[in-house]
Amino acid sequence: MKKIIVCGVSAGAGKSTFARKLGEKLEMPVHHLDSYYWKAGWVERDTEEFRDKQRQLVQGDSWIIEGNYASSMEIRLAEADTFIYLELPLRVCLYRALKRWVLHYGKTRPDMAEGCPEKMDKEFLKFIITTYADRKIEMRQRAKDFVGRGPDRQSVILQTQKQIDGFLK
Secondary structure, eight states: OOEEEEEEESSTTTTHHHHHHHHHHHHHOEEEEEHHEEEETTTTTOHHHHHHHHHHHHHHHSSEEEOOGGGGGGHHHHSEEEEEOOOOOHHHHHHHHHHHHHEEEEEEOTTSSTTOOOOOOOOHHHHHHHHHHHHHHHHHHHHHHTTTTTTTOOEEEEHHHHHHHHHOO
């Protein structure tokens, strides 16, 4: 495990926290895609600029890149040796997303671009709920397909906090 992708079924799955803890354990740099995608004031970065940044990141000898961003996933998949997918229940993801909002309200999280204070709205909650089932199917398939890319590729699917904690030990 030298080049690791960390994805999740939804916001609140625990991607950022997991990636940070794994990075500490393995002594590897961690890159949070949200911090590259967003500019101050929740302005989306130019698509090519975002993709170029990922192309730079994957050239490193070892890394953990956290975030879904399906439109640019292939850049990461082409270079990674490990795909870790967090698939916690919808109720857990919703609870964690709301908890994150309360804990960081009005502040910028460490894994987010500067100038993007934590926010929550009906649209975001609706997004989590309405995309959960389809994303679950898509991500499981992505994990399966990743292993088929070669013998040096591994996928890990973690579905409970107990599994996550065990993996990090």
